[in-house]
Amino acid sequence: MRIVSAGQFQLKREVDYGSAEQNAIVKAIVSAVKNEGDAALLNYTEQLDGMKLAPESLRVTEEELRAAYEQVEPSFVSAISAAAENIRAYHSRQKRNSWMDLQPDGSILGQIIRPLKRVGVYVPGGKASYPSSVLMNVIPAQVAGVPEIVMVTPPATNGKAGIDPYILVAAAEAGVNEIYRVGGAQAIAALAYGTESIAPVDKICGPGNIYVALAKREVYGAVDIDSIAGPSEIAVLADDSADPAYVAADLLSQAEHDEMASAVLVTTSEAFANACRDEVQRQLAELPRREIAEASINSYGVILLVDSIEEGISVINQMAPEHFELIVEEPIAYLGLIENAGAIFLGPYSSEPVGDYFAGPNHIIPTNGTARYSSPVDVDDFIKKSSLIYYSKEALLTNGETIMELARREGLEGHARAIEIRMRKEGKAGNE
Amino acid sequence: MRIVSAGQFQLKREVDYGSAEQNAIVKAIVSAVKNEGDAALLNYTEQLDGMKLAPESLRVTEEELRAAYEQVEPSFVSAISAAAENIRAYHSRQKRNSWMDLQPDGSILGQIIRPLKRVGVYVPGGKASYPSSVLMNVIPAQVAGVPEIVMVTPPATNGKAGIDPYILVAAAEAGVNEIYRVGGAQAIAALAYGTESIAPVDKICGPGNIYVALAKREVYGAVDIDSIAGPSEIAVLADDSADPAYVAADLLSQAEHDEMASAVLVTTSEAFANACRDEVQRQLAELPRREIAEASINSYGVILLVDSIEEGISVINQMAPEHFELIVEEPIAYLGLIENAGAIFLGPYSSEPVGDYFAGPNHIIPTNGTARYSSPVDVDDFIKKSSLIYYSKEALLTNGETIMELARREGLEGHARAIEIRMRKEGKAGNE
Structure with a gap:
């Protein structure tokens, strides 16, 4: 040193944005899955992961999950469960409430904080298996209150469609609701646009290889994505x-x-x-x-x-x-x-x-x-906020002239008239 | 209807990602300003905005700000000031504190919440002038506690380098700290990489034309950007x-x-x-x-x-x-x-x-x-969070074996050894 x-x-x-060829491959995969759904998803899974699957076998079953617990050491189950408990406790302290600000004139302003509805978590396959990353992506979403957390991970390439049991146990401990054995750019496209077997999500997170990273960039806008580490x-x-x-x-x-x-x-x-x-x-x-x-x-x-x-x-x-x-x-x-x-x-x-x-x-x-x-992943990454405005008649009549002045200054007469029409009808003529 | x-x-x-030619122009401008600083910035300002400026006249002076107040109607000043007060009150309710979670074993976990240090706000020039957008971009940053808020806006193209007085008054009421008369992709590049006259920022927000939007995409990563509306x-x-x-x-x-x-x-x-x-x-x-x-x-x-x-x-x-x-x-x-x-x-x-x-x-x-x-712009867009871990000796000795088990399961022996070396020295041998 x-x-x-x-x-x-x-x-x-430097950040790796992939070669032109890699970008072209990803665009083709994403577009095929977007347009053809399961047919393309299964086709790429056979072609790229060497695994021929039927649509009904995409989803990991309850039995497989239970079997995974039998395949790992009991000490691993306690360790991952203790870690999950600590991660859940820490992230629970980040939860925020919707709030209201009640005004004396009867108006109410506020901010409504809600979980995203459906989140997809990508878990890489290959040699290295990282159960801890499953916890770190899933638990903040679960604490945020996301009701549907979907995990995708490539099927093993040994000819069997099994998934690493340590990953499955981590997913179960973290609180994943659905698991599908698909990976790569095709899995990202399925999460973004949905197929017959996989309903589309609002956000995709989790690490992956260059094809996964490029696919996330490609679908951004249709869904939210996490940042690329x-x-x-x-x-x-x-x-x-x-x-x-x-x-x-x-x-x-x-x-x-x-x-x-x-x-x-x-x-x-x-x-x-x-x-x-x-x-x-x-x-x-x-x-x-x-x-x-x-x-x-x-x-x-x-x-x-x-x-x-x-x-x-x-x-x-x-x-x-x-x-x-x-x-x-x-x-x-x-x-x-x-x-x-x-x-x-x-x-x-x-x-x-x-x-x-x-x-x-x-x-x-x-x-x-x-x-x-920017910040570590936390509960805020899995919520969205809406502003709330409940304006009272009194508030509108009191502040209408000011609002119209600002609108007219910007040349937006239609904005001013939306206020004025109410002031006239409510007996307080604007701008006359 | x-x-x-x-x-x-x-x-x-569809989102407009610009033509190949527009993208090429933006890349050239950004790279020139990144490499040549003020020289390129002033050159593009002359070439594209028709305004020949010296480096020392880039920044809007206190006198110009004071003069702007004389050029607008007093009723506008009260209107924009009343609006600023409401926006500030609403956004103030979003502020969060750093927090700590004190554990019985002496460990402390927490989340530190800090404002960004320096933020750049782009304000478009041209016919339409939107003082309200200045308030909406600047006030959340100011409420977050950002100490340096920088505004850039193109100089007027009438041969004078003046800036719309309504924009200047809005900037003053919102709490902008520095204003520079530069616009376009060159202004975005100056904010991202800094020049001799303009120090670089951590985040750029505010709307602009297609060149501004493409420049923001181009500099993303060097700085944060807001989303494109x-x-x-x-x-x-x-x-x-x-x-x-x-x-x-x-x-x-x-x-x-x-x-x-x-x-x-x-x-x-x-x-x-x-x-x-x-x-x-x-x-x-x-x-x-x-x-x-x-x-x-x-x-x-x-x-x-x-x-x-x-x-x-x-x-x-x-x-x-x-x-x-x-x-x-x-x-x-x-x-x-x-x-x-x-x-x-x-x-x-x-x-x-x-x-x-x-x-x-x-x-x-x-x-x-x-x-x-995603969510309306708010105070959260101008803060960053750091995790805090202060682990006690007792916590390490109690949980060390579990941490090592999880690390070794992932094949990361170096991670396990960072724990083990402490457990050995502190008298509780790991894994022996």
Whole structure:
């Protein structure tokens, strides 16, 4: 890991918008499923996932769900269930009520907050199975009150149409209502436009490969989509009081995700910097995902030396990292200075994996500097708001002239007349 | 206006993504301003707006702002100031606090809610001047606590670099901090990437022509942008108790916006439908913006007959209109049934222009069916959230085994080891 003075460290990486060929493939798949429904969906599932399915076997049955519980270790069931409980408790605190503001003139203004009606969650297939991501996408929607949460995931490619039982158990614990064994761009199109077997949703979320990401962009507008996550990032700001072995382990926990992942240490102490660098090397040697972590550390790992913790925080604010660990004496004293960070971990025991799996906050967090203006996934992502205006006759008569003046100033006489016609009829002539 | 039975009425219109040539022009402008800063910004302002400016004259001065107050009617100042006060009061009720959840084991979980730091608001130039839109974009940001709100608007093309005084007064009343006389794609690029004269922002909002819209799409990712509004829409659900003249006036108030605007009446009464149709014709004949309103009514105006108010609400929910007026006896009885509508106006005195200008709720509202999953502009659009995790030693030791089990199930040994190294050192060996 390079050790450098903090200068204009630039964390950003390019976003992959796919090749022209990939874009063309996705457009063709989306359009076919939109126009032909199940026929195209099943055709692409056979062609791309090697699985010939009948329409009635798309949906995962209750029996399969029950069987999944028999196929996993009981300790996994308790672990995922405990995690789900914590995630549900944390997100429940984000729920908001519709509100009204009652005016003395009898008018009522308000904001109505409602859950989305139907949400689709994409869960990737392939080698890596991430039950924790199922919890993190589904539970905020469920807490928001979304009555229909639909999961899609590619059928296994071993000739059987089964789905990873760990994913199924996570889905059941999180509260998914329907599960379909379809994946790829065709699954996204089915969620957006609906087919004979799958009713359309209002929003699609969850990670996927480049085809899934492009399909989400393609259907955006017909439905809402979540934002596309970049490679994982961790930044640690530590002083001499921190344990280099803890910090090195936390840096590596993000580096092992992806060769594009980024791990940054910011520190006031050169001795600590050296100790961390050595610890990273030592721990790296024994890591099963060593190749990935090493590539990540070599390309996007860096140790930045700063003169003070305040300067370190200012470097962090520039960076706006996805995960930020502050491991200094009395970290709470600096909390008010942190402007940009997706998730903030304070003190030596708040290791980043605590947040990835268990504590309760969401692990889907803005990457690539976007924590400057965006937020971790939460209940707000699954609600919509309507303004409410109930204007009284008195309010209209009192304020009508003012409203007409503003409308006429903008040259919108029709707007003014909608007010004026009421004022005339109610005995208070406007503008005469 | 056609009168038809409610069937599969489809309100959607195509979104304009610009021609290939327009896209190429925008890309060139954005890239030039990104790379060359003020030089390119001033060059395009001369080339496209016909205004040769020096860098030091880009920013509108305090004197110009004061002079603007002298150039407008005092009644306008009181009207815009009263509107600003209502909008501020309504949006103030949306503010949320950061929160903490203190656990018995000493852990703290929380969510930190902060305003964005710097926001840019685009205000179109040209013939139509909309001071009300300045209020609606700026005040939510100001209420959110955004410390730096920057407005950009094209210089007048009459050879003078002056800006419409009504816009300047609205900006001052709303609380804008900096104003620059630049417009078009070049202004969007300056806000996104910064130049020597204009510091970069975190989010850009406000309406503009196709070049402005394409430039916002182009810079998205470097900064956040608001969503692109489609043509205005109104849907009225009325029964016999409503006054056809009021309803016709409200329909026309939206139709006069734009030839693409949509005005839909849903009613249980054929007699009322006929009366409204005749009223629309009568009022249309005397409307200054008759040509626009007539084109809108002919293309996107319709009267739908339904059997019951409940069926009418179901038609509205399918449509998800931007503005929805419910003018029936006891409208509150149906409020719970309304699932999809950007803004809901109840009863005969809640004429839509009340909301456009004055009552307090925002007039920037989802169009084109997107009220199914999105919301009017509000304070939430100008904040960001960070998760907070302060885990205690006790919490880590209690839950460490569970966290490691979940990490190892996902094949992420590095995640497990970040927990295990702490458990070992703190005297509770993991996995031995």
